Amino acid sequence: MDPNRNQRSNNGSGTNGNGNNPPVTKTVKTATTKTTALKPAPVQAARATNTSTATASSTATNSTATNSNATNSTATNSTATNSTATNSTATNSTSATNTRTVTHRPAQTTATNNAQTSGRQNVTRTAAGAEGSARTQPRATAASTNTNATASTSGPRATASTAGAKKTAAAKTEDDPSLAYARRIAELAVQRAVLVTKTVLRSIPKKAPAGPNAPLSQKQNAGTTDGTSAAKKDNSPVTIADFAVQALLISGMRKAFPNYGFLGEETAGKLREDERMREKVWKLVQKTKLSDPACEALLGKPGGPQEMMDIIDIGASKTNAEPNKKYIIMDPVDGTSAFMEHGQYAVVLGMVENGHEIMGVVAGPNVKFDDVVLGGAKIREFDTDEDGLGTMISAVRGYGATARPVGPGELLPAVPLNRASQPPPKLDKTKPGLAKFYGLKYVDSENSPKSRWDKVQDFAGGPDKYKKALQLYSSHVRYMAMALGDRTYTQIRWPDERKKPFKPWSIWDHVGTPLIYTESGPSKVTDLHGKPLTYNEGRDMLSYYGIITADATIHKAIVDAVKVELAAEQKLVAAKKLTAAKK
Structure with missing residues (x-):
């Protein structure tokens, strides 16, 4: 890490342009590589073997595959087969960048140890994943279904530029496999937390917005259920979702990273004095799980109400960050006031080392992936993803950012974010x-x-x-x-x-x-x-x-x-x- 860099992305202080390394277009084995930084528990590291990554373009007209038989197509229903290599990479390339063409669904590639196939598929992602069931919706994404998959699209947000783009966290695995693993665990933990928020949101009747800055009493009268929310000392609202999410984020990350410090917004004081609210939070924590058992097994979980409250209070530490110690900092529900009115809110994890961000993951459960990420629409406060689970974006310092739709189980395909291909803003310096x-x-x-x-x-x-x-x-x-x-x-x-x-x-x-x-x-x-x-x-x-x-x-x-x-x-x-x- 270079904590003093000023011209690279560094906790908001650096500059990100076209780097020297393209996005990931090759397969790596992560579990067998020796590492010392961000080292996870061995039992979880074994999970990350034999993963393939793929990149694709939504406007590609000639799809090709390495070491395989390929069929030329229009970026849908292209087929690539490789029966001998267990770890291979299929790529679709295009020279078109920074356009707004999203007239079709890009192909989605499914990678296995013995074959790779690509074709139009439906991606399942709904709030019902909290109870283990799901409604199916088509999604415009194109990448391997493994956790490190990335895809290029021709949309204005996820560019098709690969020659100068930064490496993704998946590419980093050759240098430090634990960075990709940490990103995967954080994304899964945030994804599980989103299921909690959507469950609670369904219990809050949708009324005419009183405004995110309205008093808590107004919001309660607007339809919040009894025992769902309370006022903190500063009169800001806190809900059962805030408590449940903090418990699940800390327990989920602690299983893989037990020696890290944790900082979170909430404390369990209200739950210790309010039995009714405590029971509601505990039921949420108990019920919520990822629909993929293997993914759920990677994350920790409280064993009872008392442990749940103790875990929440781990995030209530008031100590300063210690040198050479890594911290995971979270905002379980950012924008609680807007959340209570079915507006935009976020679930956030940040990983910090020596006072500098090294990884960030944020989910906007009400941000429409297809419209905003692929279509170029603006995020609007009350234009929300009511049927799906929203959008997740993440980054590792020095290795670029990606976006993916939030799903109920395994991580869904991701697209790289690279605004460097866009024209810079211009100031009229002749004006006073x-x-x-x-x-x-x-x-x-x-x-x-x-x-x-x-x-x-x-x-x-x-x-x-x-x-x-x-x-x-x-x-x-x-x-x-x-x-x-x-x-x-x-x-x-x-x-x-x-x-x-x-x-x-x-x-x-x-x-x-x-x-x-x-x-x-x-x-x-x-x-x-x-x-x-x-x-x-x-x-x-x-x-x-x-x-x-x-x-x-x-x-x-x-x-x-x-x-x-x-x-x-x-x-x-x-x-x-x-x-x-x-x-």
């Missing part, structure tokens, strides 16, 4: 002041009580232009929108100190997804002063003020403009204090 930034697309939350949307409005060019900003309540869904959007997307989170003193950001609100964003294309994440984020101060990010998330080509210009605005704000505050003192 903030006018040069009027052409950017802004991601914000005017409902957030923690930040000043009026400052973002100034950068956008006034109230009318600010109306075009993408409004999303969950901080991690905002990062997802930027990773899946184009390079003009920009986020400025300006702390609101007008009514009460600034409260530092919580670590779980800004970990995992900043790495995914910077790995998906040339971009940076810093505070308002341009300071790159690190994660070695415990639960609160005490040394950081606000957030700027922007393309690497314009990030410094935004930071410089923000510094001017901050200085003007400080002068105004000082003048008001002086006037008040004279009175």
